[in-house]
Amino acid sequence: MGIYLDHSATTYVDKKVLAKMTQCYSETFGNTSSQHSYGRDAEKGVGAARAQVADAIGASPGEIYFTSGGTESDNWAIKGVAKFARKGHIITTGIEHRAVLDTCKYLEAKGFSITYLPVDAFGAVRADDVEKALQDDTILISIMFANNEVGTINPMAQIGQIAKKHGVLFHTDAVQAVGHVPIDVSAIGIDLLSLSAHKFYGPKGVGALYIKNGTNIEKIIHGGSHEKGMRAGTLNSPGIVGLGAAISLATEVMDNEFVKEAALAKRLKDALLQLPKAKYNGHPDDRLPGNVNISFDGIEAEALMLHLDLEGIAVSTGSACSSGSTNPSYVLKEMGCTIEQARAAVRFTIGRCNTTKDIDTAAKKTKSIVEKLRALSPLFADKGEKNV
């Protein structure tokens, strides 16, 4: 068996969650729009899931709309608000997931103006910058809860207050955060929140958008009166039941998991930073518990990733050498990393199944591969410098 350290990319589905889904695929398989018992049973499952999702983020069930995943939720939140407003200004950051960035670029081409806020060296947005960027015609602030590459958590409460004070809608892409850190939409003052089941041991292809009651937003998928007429399409009831079960379970084990993952992450970080010229990326404390992101000077991340893969260890790299040009992580570049540092960055994301032994094995293998690749590299000369 391999060692999976790429839980931010996706997770396996928890056994208990899968059992609920299986039951739904074969028995309570009705269409929730049907009025007979098959339909009513399916609707019961969806209703329970809606309550589970609402509970997990401090919303009410009527504010939860199911989607096909985080990307659709992000598209809906941003395009939906923009369509309702017809024109205006949107504030986001330079380190958003492409589901947010590409949607903003699309709207920019359609005449909306967009501010892409910078981040500090740790990858966090400054709340001050948000307030300064506000314009008379600002219709939306869209800032991610936690970054997918470096795990840094943004100052959500402060941004929420600013949004509320100025009466501007606040959307957050919380795809990486939900199920891992506590979230209360009403305490923070969030109007729209995107989440996706496959990031917390639920199924792929199902997510949700929290829409605070009374929010001015249009739909983006037409046809049928599903989801109060806001999102057409036969409900993916097995997936939704899986989402509900997964979010409940994640909430239940959150505190323990946080402590466990943070401890494993510290262990991995400490071991890897024994290597010379290894740079730890992201915030030291305000970050997702399982995320460790390190740039190893003089190596190319893909090479390290593939070597680890050959040893059965799965990690990820932000950059990828493809189509004749390297695309080093724009997140790391925004944080002020050099291109070389960005190309040398590897992300380890620890999850529910990982053990101390996994971490020790991964650390040991990583160290020897880094040394091997550095020996191969014309760029690296260990001059015994300290880590930065």
Place this chain on the structure above:
Amino acid sequence: MGIYLDHSATTYVDKKVLAKMTQCYSETFGNTSSQHSYGRDAEKGVGAARAQVADAIGASPGEIYFTSGGTESDNWAIKGVAKFARKGHIITTGIEHRAVLDTCKYLEAKGFSITYLPVDAFGAVRADDVEKALQDDTILISIMFANNEVGTINPMAQIGQIAKKHGVLFHTDAVQAVGHVPIDVSAIGIDLLSLSAHKFYGPKGVGALYIKNGTNIEKIIHGGSHEKGMRAGTLNSPGIVGLGAAISLATEVMDNEFVKEAALAKRLKDALLQLPKAKYNGHPDDRLPGNVNISFDGIEAEALMLHLDLEGIAVSTGSACSSGSTNPSYVLKEMGCTIEQARAAVRFTIGRCNTTKDIDTAAKKTKSIVEKLRALSPLFADKGEKNV
């Protein structure tokens, strides 16, 4: 165990299909964008599914794009072509699924002009009408393969020829047809085809859009380079694997199933038409094999449906008395039915699991409930007339 006769609403997932999906949810669960072995294994599954879908409809794998279901595919096909063209005229019919109709209405509000073609008494579009409706600025013909309420199949080959002759793109919502009747997109001349797994014993929440190579279409979900940059979002690999397995299986058993379902449908129809004043809706021959749609004069379909439900038999009704107004099936109205006939229409859709015994039980129960409801009804007086 109940008798499920609502297979056009949705199907259970076939056991063999589910086994493949389960494996994917727990073992080959990687993100297809990941370059390590977990990602590559997931990508292998998706690639195989893409080939299975392509094979089933006579396309090549590079022309298959996975979506969250039939509704998204319909939205994408129509809005995607409209966005690319920027303006123009679209031809569709008055009996499309709401995923098509509502999308067309949305575009109409945005300045596109739409022709909603009428249908004949059997529910079929006349190819002549399509040709006559063409304008210089027609950008798209969108006509469903088979109707979801009455099962009538449209003259696809003729429409395909007209589209080709005039160089207009041809989209078909084949959600009800795929997996049940043979389809060859290149022989017919289809440019865009929507399909959805949960209509042929695959999972809900996953579908595909066939886009013929070279078709001018824009994306509607932004972010990420998935699906050649045309549909962002982490691929629902277990769902896609299920779609692939389901479409292969459906193709394999299609001929036998067609014969079996058509025979059961005839048996049910013959039994029910023994009742006086029962009107058979839809085409006698050119229809989906398992579809039987009948209006029983003097009864309200919802009442019949619920009585059958109490007996463990699941059927569906086009009309529903809701929100203070009855919405009798617009499909039946387009076919020339009276409002009373539309309100009295019940749809039985036979599927893979149904037996002769199921049909006989359903027929017997339906007959006695219809008689009971007619006795209760002030509208019905059996004057011994013949069925129409």
Place this chain on the structure above:
Amino acid sequence: MYNEKVLQHFKDPHNVGTMENPDGYGEVGSSECGDTMKMYIKVDDNKITDIKYQTYGCCAAIASSSIATDMALGKTIEEAQAMSKMDIVQELGGLPEKKIHCSLLAEDALKEAIKDYKSK
């Protein structure tokens, strides 16, 4: 969506039928949804001593007719006249919100029948 009591009345509705020479007769059609009801009452000593009806409509309309006639039977004309659709819905233990209007049919038909009786 419907509770047990509603389904019970729907499945085996009470007081179904017509009446020869009723003391009062009412016929109403809902303009909203096409439901139709005919109601027949027999009145003795200012009390409703027999009641029959026919209903064309959905489950909510049928169940409302059944329970409304149960409720009216034995009541004085004044008591019966005071019955509202919300009384009917309450007696049924509730109806889905979208279906509440369906119970108006029974209220209206009963009122029509009483009006007819009084006019004689």
Place this chain on the structure above:
Amino acid sequence: MYNEKVLQHFKDPHNVGTMENPDGYGEVGSSECGDTMKMYIKVDDNKITDIKYQTYGCCAAIASSSIATDMALGKTIEEAQAMSKMDIVQELGGLPEKKIHCSLLAEDALKEAIKDYKSK
């Protein structure tokens, strides 16, 4: 995405290292993706008798360097000079399309080293 042979060369690249007093030395950097390679050759009787290199780059760059040096070893200067990136890709049994450009690094470095040798 990578075939077995590519992965084998990537995992255990051949001819890695530097050389004291090489007969030819080439250093190239890909402007496209930042990959860098240093190549050292020893030439005897117009034949490449020893070859060493260092590469910074992805799997494709490393595997190409490894197999290209294997191929060049023992070849005459003229034969080595005639090697193209497609020869390297072919010898590797193919590379993903997006990665084909990565093998140019080895071709270029080898050509630079030969040029340096000839200029002496």
